[in-house]
Amino acid sequence: MKYLGALLTMCLGLAALSCGGNRTANAAAEGTPTELKARLMGDFRADSAYAHIERQVSFGPRVPGSEGHHACRNYIINTLERYAADTVIVQDAEVTAFNGDRLPITNIMASYNPDTQRRILLLAHWDTRPWADLENTRELREKPILGANDGGSGVGVLLEIARNFQLIDPEIGVDLLFVDAEDYGNSTGFVENTESWCLGTQYWTEHMPYKEGKLLPAYGVLLDMVGGKDARFHQEMFSIQNAPNVTNKIWAEAAILGYDDVFIPSQGGAVTDDHIFLHKAGIPTVDVIETVNEHTGTFPPTWHTHADNMDNIDKHSLEAVGRTILNVVYKEKNS
Numbered sequence: 001m002k003y004l005g006a007l008l009t010m011c012l013g014l015a016a017l018s019c020g021g022n023r024t025a026n027a028a029a030e031g032t033p034t035e036l037k038a039r040l041m042g043d044f045r046a047d048s049a050y051a052h053i054e055r056q057v058s059f060g061p062r063v064p065g066s067e068g069h070h071a072c073r074n075y076i077i078n079t080l081e082r083y084a085a086d087t088v089i090v091q092d093a094e095v096t097a098f099n100g101d102r103l104p105i106t107n108i109m110a111s112y113n114p115d116t117q118r119r120i121l122l123l124a125h126w127d128t129r130p131w132a133d134l135e136n137t138r139e140l141r142e143k144p145i146l147g148a149n150d151g152g153s154g155v156g157v158l159l160e161i162a163r164n165f166q167l168i169d170p171e172i173g174v175d176l177l178f179v180d181a182e183d184y185g186n187s188t189g190f191v192e193n194t195e196s197w198c199l200g201t202q203y204w205t206e207h208m209p210y211k212e213g214k215l216l217p218a219y220g221v222l223l224d225m226v227g228g229k230d231a232r233f234h235q236e237m238f239s240i241q242n243a244p245n246v247t248n249k250i251w252a253e254a255a256i257l258g259y260d261d262v263f264i265p266s267q268g269g270a271v272t273d274d275h276i277f278l279h280k281a282g283i284p285t286v287d288v289i290e291t292v293n294e295h296t297g298t299f300p301p302t303w304h305t306h307a308d309n310m311d312n313i314d315k316h317s318l319e320a321v322g323r324t325i326l327n328v329v330y331k332e333k334n335s
């Protein structure tokens with residue numbers, strides 16, 4: 001993904017203003033462990049999401065065409081089948097990257113209640129970046145990153161959500177989509193190069209596996225870099241523009257669960273990511289992504305570096321995201 005910009009002054013002002021309010025809401029939402037448990041729907045376990053990330057990282061970088069990529073593809077498919085998804089669609093294809101590289105890609109979609117008209121889409125990219133653009137030396141920049149957070153984290157949370165669906169069926173239809181080749185884009189120059197990113201999602205929107213006459217998902221939620229240390233998720237700019245109600249719903253649910261130290265209800269940066277292409281295809285989508293990191297003011301400090309490894313994965317961030325999204329899904333009614 002690529003950072004496009006931010007209204008930082010306005011943002012910081014809002015964050016400062018909302019500080020006092022957050023503490024009050026937090027105290028109100030925390031309650032006793034029994035009370036929190038009563039508000040939680042499902043049984044999202046951060047340990048399990050973490051283990052799924054560890055497993056992906058153990059395959060090495062998941063650059064399209066690499067050995068690690070192939071192993072991870074099979075791991076995601078096998079895990080979804082083990083958690084008894086109703087259907088698992090495997091979409092193998094070949095796309096061309098901005099530099100001419102031919103990439104063998106695989107998009108994977110697991111569906112729950114596939115015949116239910118009202119449905120939502122949860123997605124994450126599972127590939128990892130072939131370069132470490134933000135490293136200081138050319139030698140380090142040319143090596144692929146491990147992508148524990150950037151790639152691994154969203155997948156880890158979605159797989160743990162899949163385990164929950166095996167235990168408690170959601171009332172609506174849900175599609176879990178794992179898209180490939182998000183992170184093979186062109187980060188050089190002053191042009192945005194938007195189309196060079198998210199190749200898997202672009203392919204998917206051109207070949208969406210929804211039957212003729214069937215409604216598209218009402219909305220999508222993209223999880224990208226959701227496992228960073230002390231992560232804070234501001235509301236990404238295109239998400240507010242394209243899916244304001246869903247954005248509000250997610251941040252409100254986080255506050256109910258006491259995660260308003262993680263989900264900050266003010267505007268963050270604007271990002272080129274998979275949600276842009278889904279919106280164009282008719283599925284308004286929210287990107288849960290860290291764009292106002294407290295150290296960098298933008299993405300987390302490990303972004304596109306070799307520090308994007310298991311040492312920098314935070315179970316509290318995974319828990320906040322997983323539990324919030326699971327609650328949002330389980331509260332959706334089929335009417």
Ligand SMILES: [Zn+2]
Nearest residue numbers: 001129150183
């Ligand atoms: Zn990335």
